[in-house]
Amino acid sequence: MRLALASLGFFAAGAAVAEIGDRHSFDLFIEQHWADADSTLGAWPEGGYGKLRYAPEGDLASGTRIALDYRVQIAEQLFGRVVVDYIDDADEQLGATEAYVEWRPLPEGPARYRYRFGAFYPSLSLENSDSAWESPYTQSFSAINSWLGEEVRTIGAEWRLSRPLTVESSPHDIDAFAGVFYGNDPAGTFLFWRGWSVHDRQIRLNEHLPLPALVLPGWGGGPPIVIERTIDPIAEIDDRPGIYTGAEWTYADRAKLTLAFWDNRADAYAFRDGQWAWATRFWHLAAQVTLPGDVGLIAQWQRGDTDWLTYTTDTGATMPQTALVTDEFEARFLLLTREFGDRHRLSLRRDDFYIWRPGDITSDDGYATTLSYSYSASRRVDTTIEWLEIESTRDLWPALYGQVSDYAEESVLQFSVKLGLFASAD
Amino acid sequence: MPHAFRQAAIVALLALPGFAAGETAAPAGNIRVRILDRDGGPVPEVVVSARPLDAVAAPRAAAPTERMNQQQLAFEPHILIVSTGTEIAFPNEDDVRHHVYSFSPAKQFNFSIDSKATHDAIRFDVPGVVTLGCNIHDEMLAYIVVVDTPHFAKTGVDGSVELTGLEAGRYEVSIWSSRIAQKNLPDSVEIAVVEGEVATWEYGFAERLHPPHRHSETSLHWSHY
Numbered sequence: 249m250r251l252a253l254a255s256l257g258f259f260a261a262g263a264a265v266a267e268i269g270d271r272h273s274f275d276l277f278i279e280q281h282w283a284d285a286d287s288t289l290g291a292w293p294e295g296g297y298g299k300l301r302y303a304p305e306g307d308l309a310s311g312t313r314i315a316l317d318y319r320v321q322i323a324e325q326l327f328g329r330v331v332v333d334y335i336d337d338a339d340e341q342l343g344a345t346e347a348y349v350e351w352r353p354l355p356e357g358p359a360r361y362r363y364r365f366g367a368f369y370p371s372l373s374l375e376n377s378d379s380a381w382e383s384p385y386t387q388s389f390s391a392i393n394s395w396l397g398e399e400v401r402t403i404g405a406e407w408r409l410s411r412p413l414t415v416e417s418s419p420h421d422i423d424a425f426a427g428v429f430y431g432n433d434p435a436g437t438f439l440f441w442r443g444w445s446v447h448d449r450q451i452r453l454n455e456h457l458p459l460p461a462l463v464l465p466g467w468g469g470g471p472p473i474v475i476e477r478t479i480d481p482i483a484e485i486d487d488r489p490g491i492y493t494g495a496e497w498t499y500a501d502r503a504k505l506t507l508a509f510w511d512n513r514a515d516a517y518a519f520r521d522g523q524w525a526w527a528t529r530f531w532h533l534a535a536q537v538t539l540p541g542d543v544g545l546i547a548q549w550q551r552g553d554t555d556w557l558t559y560t561t562d563t564g565a566t567m568p569q570t571a572l573v574t575d576e577f578e579a580r581f582l583l584l585t586r587e588f589g590d591r592h593r594l595s596l597r598r599d600d601f602y603i604w605r606p607g608d609i610t611s612d613d614g615y616a617t618t619l620s621y622s623y624s625a626s627r628r629v630d631t632t633i634e635w636l637e638i639e640s641t642r643d644l645w646p647a648l649y650g651q652v653s654d655y656a657e658e659s660v661l662q663f664s665v666k667l668g669l670f671a672s673a674d
Numbered sequence: 675m676p677h678a679f680r681q682a683a684i685v686a687l688l689a690l691p692g693f694a695a696g697e698t699a700a701p702a703g704n705i706r707v708r709i710l711d712r713d714g715g716p717v718p719e720v721v722v723s724a725r726p727l728d729a730v731a732a733p734r735a736a737a738p739t740e741r742m743n744q745q746q747l748a749f750e751p752h753i754l755i756v757s758t759g760t761e762i763a764f765p766n767e768d769d770v771r772h773h774v775y776s777f778s779p780a781k782q783f784n785f786s787i788d789s790k791a792t793h794d795a796i797r798f799d800v801p802g803v804v805t806l807g808c809n810i811h812d813e814m815l816a817y818i819v820v821v822d823t824p825h826f827a828k829t830g831v832d833g834s835v836e837l838t839g840l841e842a843g844r845y846e847v848s849i850w851s852s853r854i855a856q857k858n859l860p861d862s863v864e865i866a867v868v869e870g871e872v873a874t875w876e877y878g879f880a881e882r883l884h885p886p887h888r889h890s891e892t893s894l895h896w897s898h899y
Contacts, residue, residue, distance in 0.1 A: 271771060323774065337750050352810070355809070412815075418884070501813075536896075544894035545895060
């Protein structure tokens with residue numbers, strides 16, 4: 249289903265390439281990261297217990313992302329968008345993060361309707377407004393948006409109604425949106441097994457990412473048994489569609505407020521292809537405002553819960569004493585950013601995050617501070633230097649993962665260069 | 675001097691009886707209008723128009739074709755004033771296509787414009803405000819204000835504008851701004867123009883004005899995806 253939809257997007261986009269140039273817009277860039285991390289937990293994309301994307305011990309890590317954000321006008325009111333990328337440290341180096349068609353019927357009155365079909369991010373993040381869902385403010389994303397990038401993707405349809413009151417000389421614009429999606433049943437798995445994270449790694453459609461390996465005591469005093477696992481958070485498991493809906497208010501491009509509710513409506517007892525479904529739902533509140541002095545502020549808050557089963561096995565068997573337990577999760581961040589001239593940008597972000605479960609167990613409790621400075625050497629060359637520091641406590645770490653302390657400090661100094669290889673005027 | 679103002683001045687001059695025939699200019703006066711916000715600050719970009727009330731049907735010179743440009747994903751100008759009967763061309767200077775539309779009662783249309791192409795001029799015959807949007811770039815917004823008189827201009831940064839070369843007589847002066855709900859715009863006022871004199875009208879909005887429209891000139895990105 250997902251492959252079919254993605255291929256459809258590719259095909260629709262590809263078929264139009266031969267036509268006139270002004271129906272296409274490309275943003276192709278190569279991004280190189282160098283990271284000097286201080287963490288003993290290991291990078292999570294490599295199955296580590298930590299919250300960082302890069303965490304080699306003692307070495308400087310480097311990574312490359314080449315991304316193409318391609319948009320095409322297929323017909324007068326029909327548009328397509330495909331975001332493909334190459335990530336050098338991924339198992340599957342080539343992938344697509346989004347592929348969809350958008351129908352934009354011509355407004356016949358003040359109401360504008362927009363429909364998206366395919367695979368795309370639901371309109372939740374106010375931080376990831378750059379091409380290929382990157383952040384124009386910092387290299388890493390907030391904990392909330394890091395998680396959306398890892399585990400949340402709509403494979404389905406989204407309806408959006410915009411009532412731009414500006415046409416009636418009012419500064420207020422009101423939007424409402426709703427989506428229905430297949431897939432995304434395991435969303436929540438990373439929160440449970442690893443906790444929140446802060447990075448810029450987006451999962452691609454059909455990609456599997458490793459969970460921290462479980463470490464069980466060996467039989468009769470023998471060596472511990474290490475169980476490695478991977479998940480595909482976008483998979484469909486119970487054939488029940490999920491939904492989301494929300495509303496957005498914008499004031500004269502100076503303030504914006506979004507409230508949304510997301511529910512994968514998963515059957516927590518469902519199991520398919522080695523993965524359990526996690527019944528996850530959350531409320532999402534996001535605000536963006538331009539403060540005096542041209543300081544930009546973005547804040548997001550998210551709170552939800554996820555149902556999981558105790559005493560189940562990797563083969564899908566449920567043990568007799570299996571019970572449904574609900575984990576609650578919450579995260580919020582505040583980002584301040586300011587441009588200095590056309591070339592400099594300074595951003596500061598503070599993240600707070602929690603996950604807890606009945607019995608007063610803190611599954612994850614911590615905060616992150618990010619300070620980022622960007623310099624645009626030219627229209628095509630952006631450089632960023634960023635300091636990120638995370639502190640967290642996880643009561644369950646020692647129980648789940650053996651010799652891992654329940655408290656961790658992780659930090660990374662990251663330098664990146666983003667080179668725009670080709671960008672159309674758009 | 676703002677383009678529209680210069681245009682208006684030329685139109686106003688041409689409209690004077692006998693001017694085109696090379697005769698002595700008829701006696702003329704000016705109307706000076708100043709628009710203030712509720713704190714007494716000047717309000718720029720307010721449309722001011724003066725419609726002659728006395729029998730003299732303002733002789734209308736063939737208005738030149740006006741232009742509503744699209745550049746850098748914005749309409750330029752943001753507010754364009756024309757007198758009824760004016761034709762407006764739509765040049766697209768961007769590298770991408772635009773799909774300009776209006777559903778305003780004063781003029782409804784939609785057309786796609788290829789990059790670097792100009793859509794044929796269309797004629798605006800009905801007075802009123804025509805709101806423009808682009809169906810490809812939702813953040814694009816502009817207003818075409820069609821007035822039933824050749825005497826019009828926009829206020830400058832000092833909130834003032836002077837309509838010059840008006841034939842003596844009574845005029846109905848109206849203002850329009852995109853920064854206030856239409857119901858809160860003042861009624862038009864009647865102003866008498868006396869030869870060789872400047873009639874003045876100062877208007878202060880009692881309501882708070884909305885912030886002016888702007889296009890991504892902030893630290894934050896505002897467009898959807």
